Amino acid sequence: xxxxxxxxxxxxxxxxxxxxxxxxxxxxxxxxxxxxxxxxxxxxxxxxxxxxxxxxxxxxxxxxxxxxxxxxxxxxxxxxxxxxxxxxxxxxxxxxxxxxxxxxxxxxxxxxxxxxxxxxxxxxxxxxxxxxxxxxxxxxxxxxxxxxxxxxxxxxxxxxxxxxxxxxxxxxxxxxxxxxxxxxxxxxxxxxxxxxxxxxxxxxxxxxxxxxxxxxxxxxxxxxxxxxxxxxxxxxxxxxxxxxxxxxxxxxxxxxxxxxxxxxxxxxxxxxxxxxxxxxxxxxxxxxxxxxxxxxxxxxxxxxxxxxxxxxxxxxxxxxxxxxxxxxxxxxxxxxxxxxxxxxxxxxxxxxxxxxxxxxxxxxxxxxxxxxxxxxxxxxxxxxxxxxxxxxxxxxxxxxxxxxxxxxxxxxxxxxxxxxxxxxxxxxxxxxxxxxxxxxxxxxxxxxxxxxxxxxxxxxxxxxxxxxxxxxxxxxxxxxxxxxxxxxxxxxxxxxxxxxxxxxxxxxx
RNA sequence: GGCGGCGUAGCUCAGCGGUAGAGCAGGGGAAUCAUAAUCCCUUGGUCGGAGGUUCAAAUCCUUCCGCCGCUACCA
Numbered sequence: 375x376x377x378x379x380x381x382x383x384x385x386x387x388x389x390x391x392x393x394x395x396x397x398x399x400x401x402x403x404x405x406x407x408x409x410x411x412x413x414x415x416x417x418x419x420x421x422x423x424x425x426x427x428x429x430x431x432x433x434x435x436x437x438x439x440x441x442x443x444x445x446x447x448x449x450x451x452x453x454x455x456x457x458x459x460x461x462x463x464x465x466x467x468x469x470x471x472x473x474x475x476x477x478x479x480x481x482x483x484x485x486x487x488x489x490x491x492x493x494x495x496x497x498x499x500x501x502x503x504x505x506x507x508x509x510x511x512x513x514x515x516x517x518x519x520x521x522x523x524x525x526x527x528x529x530x531x532x533x534x535x536x537x538x539x540x541x542x543x544x545x546x547x548x549x550x551x552x553x554x555x556x557x558x559x560x561x562x563x564x565x566x567x568x569x570x571x572x573x574x575x576x577x578x579x580x581x582x583x584x585x586x587x588x589x590x591x592x593x594x595x596x597x598x599x600x601x602x603x604x605x606x607x608x609x610x611x612x613x614x615x616x617x618x619x620x621x622x623x624x625x626x627x628x629x630x631x632x633x634x635x636x637x638x639x640x641x642x643x644x645x646x647x648x649x650x651x652x653x654x655x656x657x658x659x660x661x662x663x664x665x666x667x668x669x670x671x672x673x674x675x676x677x678x679x680x681x682x683x684x685x686x687x688x689x690x691x692x693x694x695x696x697x698x699x700x701x702x703x704x705x706x707x708x709x710x711x712x713x714x715x716x717x718x719x720x721x722x723x724x725x726x727x728x729x730x731x732x733x734x735x736x737x738x739x740x741x742x743x744x745x746x747x748x749x750x751x752x753x754x755x756x757x758x759x760x761x762x763x764x765x766x767x768x769x770x771x772x773x774x775x776x777x778x779x780x781x782x783x784x785x786x787x788x789x790x791x792x793x794x795x796x797x798x799x800x801x802x803x804x805x806x807x808x809x810x811x812x813x814x815x816x817x818x819x820x821x822x823x824x825x826x827x828x829x830x831x832x833x834x835x836x837x838x839x840x841x842x843x844x845x846x847x848x849x850x851x852x853x854x855x856x857x858x859x860x861x862x863x864x865x866x867x868x869x870x871x872x873x874x875x876x877x878x879x880x881x882x883x
Numbered sequence: 884g885g886c887g888g889c890g891u892a893g894c895u896c897a898g899c900g901g902u903a904g905a906g907c908a909g910g911g912g913a914a915u916c917a918u919a920a921u922c923c924c925u926u927g928g929u930c931g932g933a934g935g936u937u938c939a940a941a942u943c944c945u946u947c948c949g950c951c952g953c954u955a956c957c958a
Contacts, residue, residue, distance in 0.1 A: 385958080386958095387958085388958045390958085425958070428958085430958085497956095508956080510955095542955095564887075564888060564952080564953095565952095565953095567886085567887060567888090567953090568886085568887070568952075568953050568954090569953090571885095571886060571887080571953075571954080572953070572954070572955080575885095575886090575954075577955085578955070578956095580955080580956065581956065582956090602956075603956095603958080604956075604958080607958080636958085637952085638957080638958070639958060641953095641955075642956095642958080645955090646955095646956090704895085705895090706896080710951095711895095712895095717895090720907070720908095721907095723918095724906085724907065725906090725907095727918060727920075728918080728920055728921080729920095731917095731918065731920090732917060732918060732920045732921070733917085733920095733921085734917095735916095735917055735918060735920085736916050736917030736918090736920080736921080737916085737917085738917095739916075739917065740916045740917075743916085744916085783896095787897095787905085787906080790906085791905095794906095797920095797921060797922070798921090798922060798923090800916080800917095800921080800922090801913095801914075801916095801921060801922040801923085802922075802923095804914085804916080805916070806914095806915075806916045807916095809916090875917095875918050876918095877918080878918070879918055879920080
């Protein structure tokens, strides 16, 4: 079977603020999918990065008293640090200030222009100098003296500035046809309906250049303009594949298998981006998946509350893999969720320490003390062994199904069904009693448990890579650790190292 | 205003036409290999309210109440 390509992206994160829980969430989810596909033996390309142009960055740099490039270098490094701390296995980290990206963005611009989808017009509207933003007529309020004001109370003036436009209006029907022909393109389904309705309600041409600031990629041939940030940013997914050279080593990864995005940017990925690609005669990504937002202790993360959570202190306190587990287990992917210490500690103690961790420890330490510290020899299997092993045998397929739908919580729930069954099995088989009455049977029970633990560990590597690697070490599993090894039985007689607890219980008031 | 979603056990949610389910939390018992972890049993819901369709409705329809999302240049 030929290797299957899997190209997955996170959004490139905007560098006008520090990385927080939301960014870590997207990256972790993407990482789990990337790792899962590697376990499947697929050829994976996993991209993340930073989006560094635009007026807000220019303003943030000015506020920090440094040049934009210096500013973005600093913030981008912080995002890269977050990725390192979260053990994100990205194959590349793209920055929109890199020369390769400038080249790609300008190339696609020229392509769109050549194909007749870009024209020079003028952008006009009510502009507030103080807010540096345009407002719609219906957003404005009339002040007692008859002048108009922005929702922020700032005065506005009618401003006309030259701008290049993208003929988005030309793509309405093609987009609708595409959605109809590819019902899986936008997920979850509720988002598909929203996007569909948006497009159906009519598309206006999109202003894709600015002259009011300069921190951006110059429009080819008219350097008074810089490219609109989204026009610039979305192209990153192509840049990383080598665009405009689509014959290079990475060209085969395009089109992307999946763009993972937060729900606030679904439209850019599900409407503008496909339209740009159609206009440039390029194939469209297979899927755009929009996930939800986290509240923190019941409250929305916001500047005014100052409650943005940085995951790095959490990782320092609770450990990396438990935090990764929590993010993907706690909330059905696609829904909003709440992050709280109580919930995090509850998950860690119930699922990890008392569940998987305890199961592994009671099995492995028993083997270390009473079964010669090797994978015990498997004797004749009894009914309960077969039932449990059959359940384990079904797990990869169940998880595969859930992962295909990005139903991470279901994948984990299925895995924990097996873990609970194994806990029941060890209690009922009671190897501590068999030790005296029937050592052979004891070995078979312990072997069965090791086999089940191996299945669990292999599958969970995508979610908790470090600790599941350790568990596989404890089980004497060799260097090859992909899903394919589950087709061959666990080797008996392998010497096992002394096990140590995987998930410490959290003592917390 | 328009379009759409949600409201099921204390909590988080699954079920989406055939006599209410899971995990966690609570209660009782067992066991003692293990991170005082585990196992077994168990309490608990007129499935937001009211109408209707049907032999049969959390499950379909109507309506009301309460939340929430989208409604173009905001990362």
